[in-house]
Each structure stands twice: as C-alpha cells, then as structure tokens.
Amino acid sequence: MKRKKVPIRLKNISKTFPDGTKAVQDVSLDINGGETTALVGPSGCGKTTLLRIIGGLEKNYESGEVWFEDRKMDEVPTEKRNIGIVFQNYALFPNMNVYKNVAFGLKVRKLSQDEIEKRVMDSLSLVRISELRHRSIAELSGGQRQRVALARALAIEPDVLLLDEPLTALDAKLRDKLRIELDSLLTELQITTIFVTHDQVEAMSLGDRIAVMKDGKICQIGTPMEVYKKPKEVFVATFIGTNNLLHGKIIAQGKTKMFCTEGVSLQLPDELPEKDHEEVQLLFRPEDIQLSTSDKAQLIATIKNAFYLGEKTRLICTLSPDNEITVDIKESENIILGQKIYLEISSEKLYIIKE
Ligand SMILES: Nc1ncnc2c1ncn2[C@@H]1O[C@H](COP(=O)(O)OP(=O)(O)O)[C@@H](O)[C@H]1O
Ligand SMILES: [Mg+2]
Known part of the structure; x- marks a missing residue:
C-alpha cells in the first residue's frame, strides 16, 4: 500500500x-x-x-x-x-x-x-x-x-x-x-x-x-x-527510565570540575559550561554503575534493599543519610543488606542539569 x-x-x-x-x-x-x-x-x-x-x-x-x-x-x-x-x-x-x-x-x-x-x-x-x-x-x-x-x-x-x-x-x-x-x-x-x-x-x-x-x-x-x-x-x-538524581555543587579544581555533595565527589566530563560553586543536579543511570574495589572506588555506598529481577539485580543504596541511589548489577550472589559496596562510574556517564 x-x-x-x-x-x-x-x-x-x-x-x-x-x-x-x-x-x-x-x-x-x-x-x-x-x-x-x-x-x-x-x-x-x-x-x-x-x-x-x-x-x-x-x-x-x-x-x-x-x-x-x-x-x-x-x-x-x-x-x-x-x-x-x-x-x-x-x-x-x-x-x-x-x-x-x-x-x-x-x-x-x-x-x-x-x-x-x-x-x-x-x-x-x-x-x-x-x-x-x-x-x-x-x-x-x-x-x-x-x-x-x-x-x-x-x-x-x-x-x-x-x-x-x-x-x-x-x-x-x-x-x-x-x-x-x-x-x-x-x-x-x-x-x-x-x-x-x-x-x-x-x-x-x-x-x-x-x-x-x-x-x-x-x-x-x-x-x-x-x-x-x-x-x-x-x-x-x-x-523516562530510572535515573539517579543528586543535588550538589560544581567545584572547580584548576581545569577539572568535580560534582560534590554529602558523601560524594565525582569528576565530571571535560569542558562543562557550568561554573565553580554553581548548584546543579547530577544524573546517572543505574546500569552505568559498576562494582569496584576499595582502592578504585568513586562512590562508597551501603546496600539498603536488593531486588533480584532475573537478568539483573537492583540495589537501593545509601551514600549519605539524604542521598540514595539505584544500582543495577549482573551479579546476584554475596549481596548482604547493610553491607558496604564500592562503586565506579565513568565520567562520560554523568549528566548535569541546571535547575
Ligand atoms: N471534559 C473535561 N472537563 C474538565 N476537565 C477535563 C475534561 N477532560 C479532561 N479534563 C482535565 O484535563 C486534564 C487533562 O486531561 P486528559 O487530557 O484526559 O489527560 P491524560 O489523557 O494525559 O490523562 C486533567 O486535569 C483532566 O482532569
Ligand atoms: Mg488519557
């Protein structure tokens, strides 16, 4: 037709x-x-x-x-x-x-x-x-x-x-x-x-x-x-989908810009237009976070809840009393509620929105 x-x-x-x-x-x-x-x-x-x-x-x-x-x-x-x-x-x-x-x-x-x-x-x-x-x-x-x-x-x-x-x-x-x-x-x-x-x-x-x-x-x-x-x-x-949202500030250290909030300090992608001390929202997807080790970790979180969903396990983790994130991992074993976990996320996966 x-x-x-x-x-x-x-x-x-x-x-x-x-x-x-x-x-x-x-x-x-x-x-x-x-x-x-x-x-x-x-x-x-x-x-x-x-x-x-x-x-x-x-x-x-x-x-x-x-x-x-x-x-x-x-x-x-x-x-x-x-x-x-x-x-x-x-x-x-x-x-x-x-x-x-x-x-x-x-x-x-x-x-x-x-x-x-x-x-x-x-x-x-x-x-x-x-x-x-x-x-x-x-x-x-x-x-x-x-x-x-x-x-x-x-x-x-x-x-x-x-x-x-x-x-x-x-x-x-x-x-x-x-x-x-x-x-x-x-x-x-x-x-x-x-x-x-x-x-x-x-x-x-x-x-x-x-x-x-x-x-x-x-x-x-x-x-x-x-x-x-x-x-x-x-x-x-x-x-649209599950997104982690953290409210914080940009801290410029020379050319490098960091996102900072309680319990969190993450290096942002290069050449962001945001200025030093600007208040922003940081967004990142649960699937973009990986499990890491204590020496490489960018985020240290505590597992609050875990949901086994078959193809993945969804963890609800606290970074600080006010900051909670969702992390999707492939592994399902050795997850203990209340346990500390070490997490990594590459800076390209971090996304800033001004609001
Ligand atoms: N005939 C109507 N009279 C008064 N309010 C209406 C009428 N139809 C829809 N609304 C209101 O307009 C808004 C949008 O409704 P609607 O277009 O049906 O939304 P959606 O399809 O996204 O659920 C809602 O607040 C709804 O209560
Ligand atoms: Mg409708």
Missing part, C-alpha cells in the same frame, strides 16, 4: 476547560510524516485532550492551529480528516459483529461492496483475526477487541492514526505481545501515528520519536535514545 506520510504541525495550542483546568498549554509540535510519535506523560497531563484536538473531536480550544501537511484542519470535521482512531476503551459497536464493526466506516464512505469486503478482510488479516469475523463483540477477549478496534481504524486507509492508550486495558503479558506486534505493524505501514501512553516502556519501544508531556506542556521531543540519554529537564530524566 502506498502511503502519503502526512506530517502534522501543531502551533501554539491551548485548551482550558470551563472549570478552569488548563489541559493543554501552548503546545507546538512537529510530527514527522510516516513516523510513530509516542506522546507520553503521567495521567492527567493532557495527552487525551491534545489527541482529541488533533482528531477534531475537541473543537473548543482557545488558541492554536492544527496542520496536516499544508492543510489547516481546525475547521475540518473529524470525518473529513481521514484519520483512524483507537480509543482507550476501544468504543466498538456492541450490537454488530467483528466484520460489521470494521466495515462501518467504509459503509459511511459509501464504498462498493467489493471494496468494503476486500478492505475488511485485509485489515482483519493485518491484525491476525480473520477467523473471528463472524463473532459478536461480547464473545471477544480484551486483546481481540483491541485488534478489532485497530482493524477498524486501519480499514479506512487513514493518513493519520491516533491511538489513545490502546494497550493499557490489557494484562501485562498480552500487552507485551501486542506491543511487539503493533510495533511491526506500524513500522510496516508507515502511517503517521500518534501513540498516547503513560507507560515509558511502551513509548520507548513504539515511538520513532517521543514527546514527553507534563502539566499540559511538551517538555521534550526526540528519539528514544536522545530523550533517554540527554533529558532536558529533571522531570524527563526521572520519568
């Missing part, structure tokens, strides 16, 4: 609900055509509202513009935007069987019977439920319903796919399985997709790019690796 790869541009969108809730605050965002952009943030941060504005379901926003390629969409009704939408609760028609649910949008578009049949069967086959076409919605599991909703969205051959937490209602195992399938499907179809989720693992694995949202604003947009490795603010750093 040939795709148009429609880019989406949002310009300064704000939406305040009548009760005064500022759900979306001056959001500008460029979404690449043909890519999947994961819109991720905690519950209540405005993801659904923003998605509804893009889809034309929420029309009363006080400012801003929505563009699909070179078309301004703000006055265009939902059914003329050529979008496929999957809601969190799927919103299937309970009194129609699977086939009729998927065919519904095609009938509205007055396609020929042959074309409808072809598209329904193609869509059902894409999401691998062709054999369920005669079932009623009540006879389907959660995962199967999710597939029907996706097939229905795909059948209209949309320019844009809007998915609002499509996996959230499923149990963990099924969610993992469908996430992998959905990733292959989206990669294959190359439809411009906005995937809303509060789950950072979903966002990281499905998004070509991730837009991190908080309190109605986009904090950062970038590839999963950019957002993970170079978070622009502490919120992004702590929301």
Whole structure:
C-alpha cells in the first residue's frame, strides 16, 4: 500500500476547560510524516485532550492551529480528516459483529461492496483475526477487541492514526505481545501515528520519536535514545527510565570540575559550561554503575534493599543519610543488606542539569 506520510504541525495550542483546568498549554509540535510519535506523560497531563484536538473531536480550544501537511484542519470535521482512531476503551459497536464493526466506516464512505469486503478482510488479516469475523463483540477477549478496534481504524486507509492508550486495558503479558506486534505493524505501514501512553516502556519501544508531556506542556521531543540519554529537564530524566538524581555543587579544581555533595565527589566530563560553586543536579543511570574495589572506588555506598529481577539485580543504596541511589548489577550472589559496596562510574556517564 502506498502511503502519503502526512506530517502534522501543531502551533501554539491551548485548551482550558470551563472549570478552569488548563489541559493543554501552548503546545507546538512537529510530527514527522510516516513516523510513530509516542506522546507520553503521567495521567492527567493532557495527552487525551491534545489527541482529541488533533482528531477534531475537541473543537473548543482557545488558541492554536492544527496542520496536516499544508492543510489547516481546525475547521475540518473529524470525518473529513481521514484519520483512524483507537480509543482507550476501544468504543466498538456492541450490537454488530467483528466484520460489521470494521466495515462501518467504509459503509459511511459509501464504498462498493467489493471494496468494503476486500478492505475488511485485509485489515482483519493485518491484525491476525480473520477467523473471528463472524463473532459478536461480547464473545471477544480484551486483546481481540483491541485488534478489532485497530482493524477498524486501519480499514479506512487513514493518513493519520491516533491511538489513545490502546494497550493499557490489557494484562501485562498480552500487552507485551501486542506491543511487539503493533510495533511491526506500524513500522510496516508507515502511517503517521500518534501513540498516547503513560507507560515509558511502551513509548520507548513504539515511538520513532517521543514527546514527553507534563502539566499540559511538551517538555521534550526526540528519539528514544536522545530523550533517554540527554533529558532536558529533571522531570524527563526521572520519568523516562530510572535515573539517579543528586543535588550538589560544581567545584572547580584548576581545569577539572568535580560534582560534590554529602558523601560524594565525582569528576565530571571535560569542558562543562557550568561554573565553580554553581548548584546543579547530577544524573546517572543505574546500569552505568559498576562494582569496584576499595582502592578504585568513586562512590562508597551501603546496600539498603536488593531486588533480584532475573537478568539483573537492583540495589537501593545509601551514600549519605539524604542521598540514595539505584544500582543495577549482573551479579546476584554475596549481596548482604547493610553491607558496604564500592562503586565506579565513568565520567562520560554523568549528566548535569541546571535547575
Ligand atoms: N471534559 C473535561 N472537563 C474538565 N476537565 C477535563 C475534561 N477532560 C479532561 N479534563 C482535565 O484535563 C486534564 C487533562 O486531561 P486528559 O487530557 O484526559 O489527560 P491524560 O489523557 O494525559 O490523562 C486533567 O486535569 C483532566 O482532569
Ligand atoms: Mg488519557
């Protein structure tokens, strides 16, 4: 199937609900055509509202513009935007069987019977439920319903796919399985997709790019690796994956700059712009810390908790009464709670954020 790869541009969108809730605050965002952009943030941060504005379901926003390629969409009704939408609760028609649910949008578009049949069967086959076409919605599991909703969205051959937490209602195992399938499907179809989720693992694995949202604003947009490795603010750093965060000061010793706080003194990467005595946040990932020996250690910590997670062991360690860090190690033996451990981290893995 040939795709148009429609880019989406949002310009300064704000939406305040009548009760005064500022759900979306001056959001500008460029979404690449043909890519999947994961819109991720905690519950209540405005993801659904923003998605509804893009889809034309929420029309009363006080400012801003929505563009699909070179078309301004703000006055265009939902059914003329050529979008496929999957809601969190799927919103299937309970009194129609699977086939009729998927065919519904095609009938509205007055396609020929042959074309409808072809598209329904193609869509059902894409999401691998062709054999369920005669079932009623009540006879389907959660995962199967999710597939029907996706097939229905795909059948209209949309320019844009809007998915609002499509996996959230499923149990963990099924969610993992469908996430992998959905990733292959989206990669294959190359439809411009906005995937809303509060789950950072979903966002990281499905998004070509991730837009991190908080309190109605986009904090950062970038590839999963950019957002993970170079978070622009502490919120992004702590929301995307587990990050250690220490508050302290820069101490310059000649050309060398150190990060210092109670119980910690770490040499920072060269050529940092931060000045002597500047207050900063130091960030580093649990997986970037290694066990060391007393003569080489950069950090000395005390093990407070240990969680064996199969492929790794996660240690919660204290550096000082106020400073706790998470350390992931491969080894699982000889871990004794209350024991001192010696740790190393290379300076390139240390990341400074001013706040
Ligand atoms: N119809 C509404 N009326 C008033 N407030 C609303 C309405 N819909 C959502 N909100 C509020 O707007 C904020 C953003 O909601 P929402 O976009 O649903 O967030 P998310 O999808 O990220 O969980 C929340 O504070 C929510 O309570
Ligand atoms: Mg929501």
